[in-house]
Amino acid sequence: MNLDRSPPSDPSAAEPTPARVVPARRAEALRRWVPIRSLGPSDRGAIAQHLLALAEPDRYLRFGQALSDEQVLHYVEGIDFSRDELFGIVNRRLQLIATAHLAYAPGTERQGRTTMAEFGVSVLPQVRGRGYGERLFDHAVMHARNRGIATLYIHALSENGAMLHIARKAGATLEREGSESEAWLRLPPDTLATQFEELMETHAAEFDYRLKQQVQRVGDLIEVVGEVREQLLRQGGGSARQ
Template sequence: MGLSRGTPSSNTSLALNWAWVPIRALGPRHRERIAAHLISLDEHDRFLRFGYAATDAQIAKYVDMLDFDRDEVFGVFNRRLELIAMAHLANAPATQQSDPRTMAEFGVSVLSKGRGRGYGTRLFEHAVLHARNRGADTLFVQALSENAAMLKIARNAGATVERAGSESEAWLKLPPETIASRVGEMMEEQAAEIDYQLKVQAHRVNEFLEALTEVKTHIKGTASIASE
């Protein structure tokens, strides 16, 4: 069945989200955190994310095969440095040598504790910005038809959604990059990096304080025993 690829009009383009979410690029050193995030998904969420109820072993293989040189992976960390939401933007090569434009495929997952905060939408918006700045002219989403949340995000962005039985495909035409889109992405990345480093420092301070409290408790306990 042929698929028509929609072009978002001015009134169906991505809405500006004033609730800023720090979205950070992930690399090879984050594989362990990515695996922990995906393994934390329950069976139903794994089914929605991968199209099948992926086992821990299958998830580990998927994470090991992530190509950070070709694709883009980014996510949202909470204050405990837990990856609570992440997206994978897989870049497909151009279909014709005369056309340098490409297509990118989007996949996302959000832990249950992070639901209702708009992380899926923000990750999609970030993927759109990132893809267009790298020459992609189409963002593609393949999802189970029961994945209403993902399909709603795509439709709200102006994507054309085609359903074929238990699966649906969404196509979103992307505008070309501009100076504004380049600057916007750069500012988002810098702000997210600052946010992440602040969380790292806060996490280290908390660990130190917890260790100090444990030492004090141990000293008090030892002194109490010695005085008996």
């Protein structure tokens, strides 16, 4: 996602192909289900930590330019959670290991509703190859469909093969111009099934997150108890020697 670039004003000119939302694809997604949480203002710190952990080449692929730490923090502070949607995958330590940004494009309104959104994603190097980018993409597609978005737009460097592969696999129309590529994916309308699926995934992901929080708190408590015990043993040993 290029921070200084506005999406094209006429997405229909690219004649995007419809998303290939087929039962087999959804069944496969369910088999490899990963809890994906919606992120909010309280998650800015985790988002910043995630993006700062990306090396310069990864930031270049994610944003179309190699952002400094200061620019990354400025980007995070500028996220408008009242307009855009962010999703994330966390590990057992509650570290944000993959995140996606679904930015609703201004100037694409129709009948009072925004009809196009731009998708951007980043995954930490140590967990790549597990399909997290594709899972976040599928989740964003479902989320966008349920909000009446007609077109999903992806702007990526042509060397970002992983992102372009995800878009191509979903049936997106790709256009390449020099070092940059654009992908357009026309989304079908939402259904009762997609609404229900998103509701269930949201509740399951939140339950998973709360469970991980409780496990971490118990672990922290055990660690504190262990430290206190060690201190008492050391003090007791010193008293005995005296």
